[in-house]
Amino acid sequence: MSAPSSFVITGVGAVTGLGLGVDVVAQALAEGRSALRVDDGLQLVRASVAAADLRWPQEARWKDQRKYAGRAGVLALTAVDQALPPEGPPVDAERTVSVVCVEPDATEWRALAQVIAPDDERTPAERVFEDMDDFHILRTLTASVAQVVAMRVKSRNGTLAVPTPSARGMAGLALARSLLAFGEADTVVLAGVSQALVEYELAVRRRRALTCEALDAVGDANGTASEGAAALVVETQEQAQRRGVRPLARLRGACSFAARRRGEALELGLSTARREGWPRPHVLIAPAAPSDVSSQVAGGGAVLNPSRAVGMLPQADAVLATCLGARALSGGVVGPVWLLTWADTEDGPVGLACLEPVS
Template identity: 30%
Template sequence: MTPAPVVISGLGLVTPAGVGVPANWDGVLAGRSTAVRPPQLAGLPVDFACVVPDFDADTLLGRRKTWLLDRHAQFAVVAAREAVGDAGLDIADCDPHRIAVIIGTGAGGTITAETQHRRLLETGAARISALTLPMALPNMATAQVAIDLGAHGPSMSVATACASGATAIGLARDLLRFGVADVAVAGGTDAAVTPYFAAAFARMKALSTRRHDPAGASRPFDVERDGFVMAEGAGVVVLETEQHARGRGVRPRTHLLGYGASTDAYHATTPAPDGVGVERAMRAALAEAGLGSDDIGHVNAHGTSTPLNDVAEAAAVRRVLGRDTVITSTKGVTGHPLGAAGAIEAVYTVLALRHGLVPPTANVQAVEPAVDLDVVVDAPRKNQGTAAVSNSFGFGGHNTALVIAVT
């Protein structure tokens, strides 16, 4: 059986750069960091992060729904609604049993879990919320998106840490390719800018400690980078078989041509030396797409701004695509939205291809010599070529690469 071609027909975003795709595109093109000192991190060793500004869930979704949903699920539902609307998809006109939902998350409902755990310790078992688990379990963003849309096809949540959003898109594509569903709503979400996560990441020395300059802290590929900046958000796409899109009168322009995944099987947090796992994921995705370095206009890097990630990823990109490769990391603007990152950046990659502009990497003053790639800095760069790669990796050694093309 020949796998069915899969297209990306809808986009949705909730990130520190804004709620909705238009605000996000303006934000990443402007190339300014969104880091702030959110009140919930006050007094912690690392007290800054990128948070979604002015996210008023009650206005966006209505109180009847929001009180039942953790913030990470609220993000996912808002992004999913935008993506379905953008696709022009009327669920009533589809077979709902052929609509799949896969949302990845790194942390699940940790705000709820942390709040209710504190309550358990302070006021006793009789006072914790009956909604604790329906809000905190890691499958609930997926479940709430399915409930909201009325999608009755296969659904699941995936957890590959900071690769979760990209893994979700890749797995959703596989369901479509092999005829399990016609439409998939896929992406990633996380809302883990919490004391628990911030303290734990800080103890790992994974976070930037640039406390005097939060706005300059996320600086992927820069010589002075010293760790990532935590963020939150959601990215969701609507994937469809090309046949399904054409069947409802849509002329699809954006194709998901390749998905590659690999595992370092090396260390829980340190990337394999020289990015050999990353290289395998990228090569697998490109082979599937049938594309080579001449076709790839740019790479939207995982580019976390940690000392280790950025050089390991760059080494892999050089070996696969060459030293002239144009690369950007939108995490300079958004910080690192954990399990949402892969999906958010897949959306940015689609936008870069559609607009013919590669957004700049914020805060880069001097590119780390060991990176040795054509890093886009200061201002957007014209994109050459019709395809691009979006890389995402997760603690645990999970590597993913997506190859996207716009015609």
């Protein structure tokens, strides 16, 4: 049996501060609109998701699941339900893997802090045992978010979280492609979830920014850690045909590198592109990347930075960029779309991917 070599994106979904849907983000970018607002308390700019845009299954069995999926799980499922509508053609459960790029659920920090802060006669372990919600610990595990996604899409071929800090979400896309190329799966449901909106996490992040300048150095999306989720379905071309779904775009390649010297990781990504023969980009979608870097990678192509509209989504930006690229290609953009993720942390992670029109 020959290994599959052609991989297509067949579903996209997103929920951001702009609202529900990849189209909403794309439209806002086209019109120059933004969901970013100044938070008076911290003097930070951010975009939060409206409660009305969140979706959670109504069946009885899902009520308990929400207890340990946390807010990240709700965000993930909202995006996944768009990418793979429950009423649409099902995936092959035994040949589908669910992957979620996500950080530990920051919304749980306040609850835990309140439990361990008092100085009473009980030990901290007793306070956790007696006062924390049941299954609280599961809400601190990123894999719990991956599990609810697996449950929703009914995938049985394994699930995992990619707990990924800034700009490493592209590692999730590269992993998805590898799962398909290796023949380990026919379909991968990939989600990215960012939820940096809890005041205490923002406080720490702001503190980090002051101490290591990690978040102040991302150029056009300066420190706008926000909230949102995106999801996509990527599968072998043969599987898309079997399921009877229309491919939106072809995933030509994806890679992710880190290197301490600024520019080295980007050069590795570009050399991968050359080695694999990626065609030059017609459009570059580059969340949170500095303008000079975007221009260098785009060549003469157009550059879109969704962070301007929805803020920086460190764990979701690679998936959201992929969704926007697939939408653009299915909507008539004729040339290749490249995706670039970037962060100015000490190991300078860079992600690069290429989408092509479906011939």
